[in-house]
Each structure stands twice: as structure tokens, then as C-alpha cells.
Amino acid sequence: MKVARSEGEAVSVFTERARKYTAKLRLEVFSHYCGGEPHCQCEGCKTTYIGFLQLDHVNGDGAAHRKENKLGTGGARLWAWVKANGYPEGFQVLCRNCNGAKFTGTQCPLHGQDH
Ligand SMILES: [Zn+2]
Ligand SMILES: [Zn+2]
Numbered sequence: 001m002k003v004a005r006s007e008g009e010a011v012s013v014f015t016e017r018a019r020k021y022t023a024k025l026r027l028e029v030f031s032h033y034c035g036g037e038p039h040c041q042c043e044g045c046k047t048t049y050i051g052f053l054q055l056d057h058v059n060g061d062g063a064a065h066r067k068e069n070k071l072g073t074g075g076a077r078l079w080a081w082v083k084a085n086g087y088p089e090g091f092q093v094l095c096r097n098c099n100g101a102k103f104t105g106t107q108c109p110l111h112g113q114d115h
Contacts, residue, residue, distance in 0.1 A: 040095035047095035
């Protein structure tokens with residue numbers, strides 16, 4: 001059995017585990033909503049780097065949903081929630097750019113064009 005030598009080491013082992021678990025959870029959830037390799041679901045967008053991808057509420061009620069389910073600002077807590085709830089409808093995967101651009105409208109202004 002491996003024993004952590006110091007408190008600092010114990011903490012880093014814990015955060016490393018948490019980081020791996022979160023990365024796995026993210027991949028699992030995003031792959032589910034993408035039906036395979038995670039990618040931005042905005043038509044024409046070529047982003048596949050998972051670090052740029054986010055889980056988006058299709059109809060824009062994300063803030064209310066997160067508040068209702070005490071999910072903070074989303075991210076890992078939201079991914080765990082959708083998994084625990086059997087991957088409900090109403091979510092899509094978008095990259096930061098497309099999600100951010102959508103903020104002022106209903107969809108990314110470049111939807112359907114190469115970007
Ligand atoms: Zn995109
Ligand atoms: Zn887009």
C-alpha cells in the first residue's frame with residue numbers, strides 16, 4: 001500500500017484522480033450527445049478539441065436549470081447530472097466560440113457556413 005508522505009502529496013493524488021475522473025466523464029457525456037467523437041455541433045464548425053467544447057442547453061434555459069438543480073456554473077456538475085439522469089433531451093455540444101456567439105441570438109451567426 002502506498003502512503004502519502006505529506007499532506008501536499010495526498011492532496012495532489014486526490015486532485016489528479018478527480019481530474020482524470022472529470023476528463024473521463026466529460027468524454028463520455030460529450031460522446032453521447034455527439035453520437036461518437038466529440039465535436040462542435042454547430043453546422044460548419046470544425047472544432048473537435050474537447051477543451052473548447054461545452055455542454056449547451058438547446059433552448060437557452062441553462063441558467064434556470066442549473067439554479068433549480070444546484071449545478072453552480074455548470075461544467076463537471078452538469079455533466080454528472082445529465083449522466084445520472086439518463087442523458088435527457090435538450091442538450092448539445094458546442095465550442096466556446098459558437099456557444100458564446102449564440103448568447104445574443106438563438107444560434108451561432110456562422111451556422112451552416114464553414115468556420
Ligand atoms: Zn463551434
Ligand atoms: Zn458556429
